[in-house]
Amino acid sequence: MTSKPMSLPARLWLLYSTFARIAALVVGGGYAMLPVIEETFVKKYKILTPEELVDMVALVQTLPGIIAVNSAMYIGMKVAGYAGAVLAVAGAITPSYLVIVIIAAFFPHLDPKNARLLGAFAGVRACITGLIIMTAWRTARKTLTGWLEATSAAVCLILVLFGCNPLYIILTAIPYGIGLLKWRERQRNEKQEDAAS
């Protein structure tokens, strides 16, 4: 799986600490986590392939639950099974729990419209914008291997830009992918038969 396999406790700690860090740093919902997940699990530790990262996006959109939590669960399952899923999710909720409980208990009248605070969040969002553009670029280069794939993805993008629910797009893309694979297999078989005869 990796060049140097990690022990189970090491993998569990990696999952917990990474998702705690992601949850503490990243603002802007589930997709904002993608660049950090890519950097940690795909590039640095090579536990996950770029394809598995894209599968995660499709899966968290179709499963019940919060996207950020589902993403943590998916990576946890891939890296260390059920225990990994629990530890990754625990990591993803730790910063929220601490921060919110402290605010609710001690600063219930905190002004959420503080200019510096809003500025810091705008800064983080702008940074994540840059990171996610690069992640999108790499993902597209990896998955769009031919003109048919590129056109299909472009159609999905146009649909979602015009307000179509991503869930339905994925649910339609699944039988489409199955059909595409079958069709390609049949074409390959016919070619082989032609070559044989």
Next chain:
Amino acid sequence: MKTNLLLTWTFFKFGMMCIGGGYVLVPLLFTEFVENQQLISKNTFGNLVSIAQVTPGPIGINTATYVGFLRNSFIGAAFATLGLVLPALIVGALAVNSINRWKDNAIVKGGLQGARLAATALVVFAAITFLQMSVFIDHAPADCLNALSFQLPAWLGSSFFSAKGMFICALSIIAKEKFNLTTTPLILLSALVGALL
């Protein structure tokens, strides 16, 4: 104890209803706790949601923790958060496990390939949404925190261009791709620049 278990059950139910992201969670919570049970006032709820948006961590988890805290302090916060992540850990983990087991099956393989194309479009869409939130803002800047939803984007008629956003976004790409800076210092630096500029 009854309050706690009820909290877990309520948030578990709501978690199961969030398919494709936590965007429906806030309206669901509003109906349940403000309108039906009248346990939280309208003002408190509004303040709670804005705090959940400007604190680190997934917004859904932040909101759940806060509502749980208002119901039954530290323990209530823990039970509410637990309820919200249980769907991911039960339904999600089982789904990922069966996909892992059947990943060489032709139907699962084809389905994943199709879903991957849709997911690629969603990642590109996320990049566009983030650009719209931080560079080409279609609301007044103070309002852009509320632009986290996945609705029909108005980027075609965007009225706001944020130079600060563009600056941080471009610098992040250069720092990450050319100078291999990791995401943690990059995000912290962007928060600092955003707060000071």
